[in-house]
Amino acid sequence: MKPSNESDLPVAFENKAHEAIVSVWWTGEQLKKLFRKLLRSYIRSESQFNLLMVLKDTGRPMTQMELSKTLLVDRSNITGLIDGLQKQDLIRRNRVKGDRRSYHITLTAGGNRLTQKMEKIYMRKVKEITAGFSARESADLARLTNKLRMGLGT
Amino acid sequence: MKPSNESDLPVAFENKAHEAIVSVWWTGEQLKKLFRKLLRSYIRSESQFNLLMVLKDTGRPMTQMELSKTLLVDRSNITGLIDGLQKQDLIRRNRVKGDRRSYHITLTAGGNRLTQKMEKIYMRKVKEITAGFSARESADLARLTNKLRMGLGT
DNA sequence: ATTTTATTGTTGACTACTCAACATTTATGG
DNA sequence: CCATAAATGTTGAGTAGTCAACAATAAAAT
Numbered sequence: 001m002k003p004s005n006e007s008d009l010p011v012a013f014e015n016k017a018h019e020a021i022v023s024v025w026w027t028g029e030q031l032k033k034l035f036r037k038l039l040r041s042y043i044r045s046e047s048q049f050n051l052l053m054v055l056k057d058t059g060r061p062m063t064q065m066e067l068s069k070t071l072l073v074d075r076s077n078i079t080g081l082i083d084g085l086q087k088q089d090l091i092r093r094n095r096v097k098g099d100r101r102s103y104h105i106t107l108t109a110g111g112n113r114l115t116q117k118m119e120k121i122y123m124r125k126v127k128e129i130t131a132g133f134s135a136r137e138s139a140d141l142a143r144l145t146n147k148l149r150m151g152l153g154t
Numbered sequence: 155m156k157p158s159n160e161s162d163l164p165v166a167f168e169n170k171a172h173e174a175i176v177s178v179w180w181t182g183e184q185l186k187k188l189f190r191k192l193l194r195s196y197i198r199s200e201s202q203f204n205l206l207m208v209l210k211d212t213g214r215p216m217t218q219m220e221l222s223k224t225l226l227v228d229r230s231n232i233t234g235l236i237d238g239l240q241k242q243d244l245i246r247r248n249r250v251k252g253d254r255r256s257y258h259i260t261l262t263a264g265g266n267r268l269t270q271k272m273e274k275i276y277m278r279k280v281k282e283i284t285a286g287f288s289a290r291e292s293a294d295l296a297r298l299t300n301k302l303r304m305g306l307g308t
Numbered sequence: 309a310t311t312t313t314a315t316t317g318t319t320g321a322c323t324a325c326t327c328a329a330c331a332t333t334t335a336t337g338g
Numbered sequence: 339c340c341a342t343a344a345a346t347g348t349t350g351a352g353t354a355g356t357c358a359a360c361a362a363t364a365a366a367a368t
């Protein structure tokens with residue numbers, strides 16, 4: 001009855017390609033957990049953090065539809081995320097000139113401040129967990145996961 | 155306003171290690187979506203599928219605590235998952251001789267049948283999406299994601 | 309043996325996410 | 339111009355997941 005370890009995969013594999021798939025998925029889950037915990041005292045969820053980061057990196061107002069397409073989540077989900085962030089005064093909804101269906105979402109000053117603070121903490125952790133990776137390994141990992149993702153569309 | 159593509163990452167990167175991290179996380183999300191859709195007509199969620207697979211691969215009754223540790227989710231979550239699977243008659247809860255706190259969870263005959271059927275469909279898809287991967291690439295991807303996961307515990 | 313601590317499972321309050329249905333508004337085709 | 343189609347955001351029901359608090363039970367400490 002060996003105790004499960006966070007690093008172990010939940011089952012054994014006969015096939016390397018299958019192991020790779022499960023390992024990617026599993027690692028993604030672990031990353032999500034790690035960053036949720038890391039930022040928990042600043043923000044309610046990793047998803048809220050992601051949305052703020054996208055808004056900051058994009059550097060211009062985005063509609064909910066754009067956020068939905070960028071983050072690859074259903075637009076109904078964005079509604080709730082935005083509602084929550086608005087209640088915390090981190091973003092603002094502004095009507096779009098010329099399209100009364102849409103809103104332009106922008107960071108508030110406070111939202112911008114918080115996002116920058118969290119980004120520092122986040123980047124520190126990224127450096128920490130990739131400290132053991134050579135440039136070659138990082139490039140390989142990025143390349144292989146990108147390739148895998150490309151093949152998912154079919 | 156280029157339309158987002160499922161393969162694109164949501165932001166640009168200055169740093170390969172960072173790109174690798176985001177790419178792993180993002181690919182995990184896409185995998186989850188893909189398999190949810192693939193199995194949707196058979197089962198309510200990828201999580202229910204995972205639980206059934208773990209039960210099948212383990213090949214003996216497991217307590218909810220064991221499932222929680224194997225799947226790395228909170229035990230409170232297992233309660234709900236098991237409740238749902240039980241309502242569908244896919245698993246059974248049996249009291250454990252000698253420990254009145256626990257249940258032994260086992261697949262029903264129907265649960266076993268369904269799991270095997272889903273596994274076939276799942277494995278076909280795994281083969282399909284890794285068709286473009288050489289043995290070397292699969293091994294590298296498995297190795298690098300395993301390595302990344304190892305470094306997450308700190 | 310009794311007290312204290314740990315384990316197991318459950319519940320309730322939050323959060324994310326999907327999907328289908330809907331209203332409003334904009335774009336398109338006759 | 340008008341009728342139909344598409345786009346945008348919202349709502350409600352269903353799913354997963356976390357966390358904290360709780361009850362029951364088992365294990366450990368004294």
